[in-house]
Amino acid sequence: MGWGDLGAFGEPSKETPNLDQMAAEGMLFLDFYTANPLCSPSRAALLTGRLPVRNGFYTTNGHARNAYTPQDIVGGIPDSELLLPELLKKAGYTNKIIGKWHLGHRPQFHPLRHGFDEWFGSPNCHFGPYNNRERPNIPVYRDWEMVGRYYEDFKIDLKTGEANLTQLYLQEALDFISKQQASQQPFFLYWAIDATHAPVYASKQFLGTSQRGLYGDAVREIDDSVGKILKHLQQLGISENTFVFFTSDNGAALISAPRQGGSNGPFLCGKQTTFEGGMREPAIAWWPGHIPAGGVSHQLGSVMDLFSTSLSLAGLQPPSDRQIDGIDLLPVILQGKLIDRPIFYYRGNELMAVRAGLYKAHYWTWSNSWEEHGKGIDFCPGQSVAGVTTHTQEEHTYLPLLFHLGRDPGEKYPLSFTSEEYQRAMERISGLVQQHKDTLVPGQPQLNVCDQAVMNWAPPGCEKLGKCLKAPESDPQKCSWPH
């Protein structure tokens, strides 16, 4: 989902009354970022509070390449990483993940081995259908075991876009919340829905209801579901005791637009890029009775802050034996404070850009290669800023491209290198970058090796369902990451 997909963020169709209401009752974050311009690394960052380059969710197979966890990925979340649910357990929390995990699908990466108590959802994206020979269909798990596969037992009709998954995820959420409320147990619910990820889907009752096409139908169903979850909290009388945060793991995938891709509002490019459209996210905090209604924050925030903020809410300290990139946002949310901190934009293990205050400096620019672009793979359709949306990797480390995101949210007008403003801003940013690089200890890269043998051929529980498939022989390869 992109920054510009919600009415509260200016989407011209204004079809998200529930999320807009959530914003009106809570706090809107206008300068909130994900940790990476695509899914797996962002989610790993959210759950560890650490940049992907630290927690291992990156590749070194090529320079500045995006990588994630397809079915043949060998890596996943390392045991050495401490995940938010693992830590919350210490405060008596019950933790559930509903939806997409994406932190590795091999047994050692199972979410219930990393702090979650319950799971309903899938380890990978809902790509498919596959023929179960070259590639198995993706499994859906309940807790430790699979309960079926996408396109087989969990239907997604690629022709009409119909799938009832969001409804299943909604019911799971409502039931879990009810159960926790009944047992008076504190809980952490990671509601990781994926209807706006291509192939985009919506339930029958939402199909064709949006001005925006199928993508809009999916957004409307998510909006409706969020409304139902918030209402459920209110009806159970626990809304003033439950902190809710809504955000996304990367900008709208413009390559899938308009039918399957959303809007990044006034920002440049989309998913896969380190321009604002790739990483600035819609973000809303909600906690009636605590967060003043109608608040708007310009705090530079990150999905990694949800790690630190959640620990703070639970009365816990973040781990002190490692670098945590997230900050505790409670002073921002509850007291309207502004904390000065930079935002780092990575692609693979390359620091592409840095934001400090309203300035953003690009150290490297790249959308994707000419070769890919020639095949019609375009992460910036209709947008072309000379020297900025480049199709060769351009190094600017000696003289970074600098933008003022207040005057120029679309990153279209680089500041003059000779201006005083440039000198002043870069002096500050250079210091931040130096400090960041000096102290950086990269994790072991997890997204380098792919192997057809590790795909979801025979997930736990497949025997009961008669859905075990024979894995091919192991053939480890360097994964290919074209962009």
Next chain:
Amino acid sequence: MGWGDLGAFGEPSKETPNLDQMAAEGMLFLDFYTANPLCSPSRAALLTGRLPVRNGFYTTNGHARNAYTPQDIVGGIPDSELLLPELLKKAGYTNKIIGKWHLGHRPQFHPLRHGFDEWFGSPNCHFGPYNNRERPNIPVYRDWEMVGRYYEDFKIDLKTGEANLTQLYLQEALDFISKQQASQQPFFLYWAIDATHAPVYASKQFLGTSQRGLYGDAVREIDDSVGKILKHLQQLGISENTFVFFTSDNGAALISAPRQGGSNGPFLCGKQTTFEGGMREPAIAWWPGHIPAGGVSHQLGSVMDLFSTSLSLAGLQPPSDRQIDGIDLLPVILQGKLIDRPIFYYRGNELMAVRAGLYKAHYWTWSNSWEEHGKGIDFCPGQSVAGVTTHTQEEHTYLPLLFHLGRDPGEKYPLSFTSEEYQRAMERISGLVQQHKDTLVPGQPQLNVCDQAVMNWAPPGCEKLGKCLKAPESDPQKCSWPH
């Protein structure tokens, strides 16, 4: 000002609390259009309820050229046109224009000859300063006579951007409203401020207060002023008896961005073009006690509708001896109705595009010429949609380029000519265009002839001020309209 310049429309800095509040208390129009992608024709359309091609505010000097009323324009609003204030007089209204007139500056075009009772402002843009030899500085009028000139008596500091004009216009508005309230007279106030038109300006107390630079400072001052006007109406106890509408006469001038130009949100290009960024406008209706608070309308609206709506509010009928393009929006505003009507996008006397429902068909595409573009004149900076943002005038009258603005607000993905959807939509639009063209009676073009002798050399009142200048000899020429 552009669609994307207000917080309520998703501007990422959210610096317009008063206009956002006006929207929260009133009705937000998300699909509201001006009548032309630049100033004079839009204002003529607003005040006559008629397309510029009917009221004469266009040129035939070149094909599909934008034209306005610079100092040397010979034409202006024809006497045969009936302006909103002329008609409102019949219902006892006192009419005042504050700010930019732009419907011609020669004596016969004076606003007080066309229905206004009072004027404080200027006939042209606040361009300058001039040396009073090749070109005089633009006069500022109070009622029939000039009271000074820009840059001489009304300072605009181009270096700092400081000018207190918006404050003068605000005080004029508050005083006029007070006076009308005291005398129990109904009134029409046309508050035609121009601080967001390059050269952009703001008063000292607003300079440097915006994240968005000087342009943002200007927007903040306008926002603050609107807030003061609405509060004044409330304090006088006449807010429930006063209909207020906020909109703009063209999209943000991206050519002046980022320092002097605003944002068109997710829309394509800006001022001077018939893409959405050139003509879709922020629009808010406010009338406490009548308009339900927090309304959002997808009615296709136009500045010309303000003519018909205002007449309706005053209990008057629109003239029946001529074609009026505006419609009465009261059923939309008060009862939430949706009226099916097309939007026509003109450049000069060429119908460039038509919107019906969510579909928009382009019959001609052009941003500007290669020659101009080569000089750095760019109406679509950073945006380039192959075959759409063309630098030669491209005719598509036989096979219009069709966009679905719900799925694709940015006009980036033309529908396939062979699709059923294309056929179905074009069938409808072709009918509308045929009907429009069949009944169109173009007015006499007013913006063809320019003459240095007609400039503001010696406006009425100049003698008293010792500010009469000698006009050069008359030398009528075809005006040059490059785009």
